[in-house]
Amino acid sequence: MMFQGEEVKKDFPILNQVVNDEPLIYLDSAATSQKPTAVLTAIETYYKTANANVHRGVHTLAERATSQYEAARETVRVFIHAKETAEVLFTRGATTSLNWVAKSYGEANVNEGDEIVISYMEHHSNIVPWQQLARKKKATLKYIELTKDGQLDLTSAKEQITNKTKIVALTHVSNVLGSINPIAELTQLAHSVGAVMVVDGAQAVPHMAVDVVKLDVDFYAFSGHKMLGPTGIGVLYGKRALLEAMEPVEYGGEMIDFVYDQESTWTELPWKFEAGTPNIAGAIGLAAAIDYLNQLGMEKIHAYEIELVTYLLPKLRAIPGLVVYGPTDDSIRTGVVTFNVDDLHPHDLATALDMQGIAVRAGHHCTQPLMRQLGASSTARASIYLYNTKDDCDSLVKAILAAKEFFNYGLN
Incomplete structure (x- = not known):
């Protein structure tokens, strides 16, 4: 059956509203x-019928909450094809997940003179933790270059990843360029020199099928709020052997085995890393989001986004003075479309679009090193998801043309 974005949109109550006297068109899904x-409903039902702390109580509500929380972990495991739930850690989001890897695995395994390799298309959450680690351990932070059309330069990758490399940390999909990186190939390259592969999957997991075993990655991080789930919940996948050897980043209740007067021992995976009361409702909401995505089908979702982006991009490129960043082959990117219009500031453009009911993002998108590579201080970004339609795309193009006219850029 053909994917029907208009029908899907009906499942999202927030989209049925008027903003600035115009029907809302939401094109900021890459942000949330x-x-x-x-x-x-899943979150509300939990709070109405099962609200209690997990793992601690023997009463009915506690057991009910624990069962739902751990069932959510199993739902995540199946979704990303991890081998066991012990490899699925719940975190606050992709940022927390990446920080855990840097602080625990990184500090234990990176030493003076070692190398950490990232790329110029990384989100700040996959740059700053490695900067801090490199500074603390006196290691070298290296960057993989990009091609002219915004893809990862594999020749540069082979030059930057050397026998001194201990960690390679790369995004699966760029949150600005929409580029889909060949993670399996890059993982093989990292492993060939004895390095571990850390992947920021925040922009990939919501939009395409991900199999962490086939990719053979060592760590994989993503956030719930970018994949229809609630905020404040995320996942860190890690291979069991690596997680077993790592020290927790946070300490307190839930993650201990026994506390003596002067020392403590840790409980088993995955709870060793989950100190304190977790985001129970968030995990349950994430599981419901995954169930929803599975019902639609990840392959169908990805194909539908490609259909929309290949429909939208030629129309955008036809606008005089508009430049689109990222791969020129529209079939090898996600629904992230980043652009600038002449000398019109992206924030002015985003404000003008908002007045027409269209929500887009404007700024550096937490990718300042990438902005410098693009020669731009900021850009506008429209990000397509499963509830968008071709009509939404047409409205965006029409609104940009109206904004150009309003700011006296004219229609050439």
């Missing part, structure tokens, strides 16, 4: 996605 009724 909207939530379907199924997710909202």
Whole structure:
């Protein structure tokens, strides 16, 4: 059956509203996605019927909450094809997940003179932790270059990844360029020199099928709120052997085995890393989001986004003075479309679009090193997801043309 974005949109109550006297068109899903009724209901039902702390109580509500929380972990495991739930850690989001790897694995395994390799398309959350680690351990932070059309330069990758490299940390999909990186190939390259592969999957997991075993990555991080789930919940996948050897980053309740007067021992995976009361409702909401995505089918979702982006991009490129960043082959990118219009400031453009009911993002998108590579201080970004339509794309193009006219850029 053909994917029907207009029908899907009906599952998202927030989209049925008027903004600035115009029907809302939401094109900012790369920042955070909207939530379907199924997710909202799952969270509400938990609080109404099972609200209690997990792992600690023997009463009915506690057992009910624990069962739902751990069932959510199993849902995540199946979704990313991890081998066991012990390899699925719940975190606050991709940023927390990446920081855990840097602080625990990184500090234990990176030494003076070692190398950490990232790329110029990384989000700040996959740059700053490695900067701090490199500074603390007196290691070298190296960058993989990009091609002219915004893809990872594999020749540069082979030059930057050497026998001194201990960690390679790369995004699966760029949150600005929409580029899909060949993670399996890059993982093989990292492993060939004895390095571990850390992947920021925040922009990949919501939009395409991900199999961490086939990719053979060592760590994989993503956030719930970008994949129809609630904020404040994320996942860190890690291979069991690596997680077993790592020290926790946070300490307190839940993650201990026994506390003596002067020392403590840790409980088993995955709870060793999950100190304190977790985001129970968040995990349950994330599981509901995954169930919803599975019902639609990740392959169908990805194909639909490609259909929309290949429809939208030629129309954008036809606008005089508009430049689109990222791969020129529209079939090898996600629904992230980043652009600038003449000398019109992206924030002015985003404000003008908002007045027409269209929500886009403007700024550096937490990718300042990438902005410098692009020769731009900021850009506008429209990000397509499963609830968008060709009509939304047409409205965006029409609104940009109207904004150009309003700011006296004219229609050439």
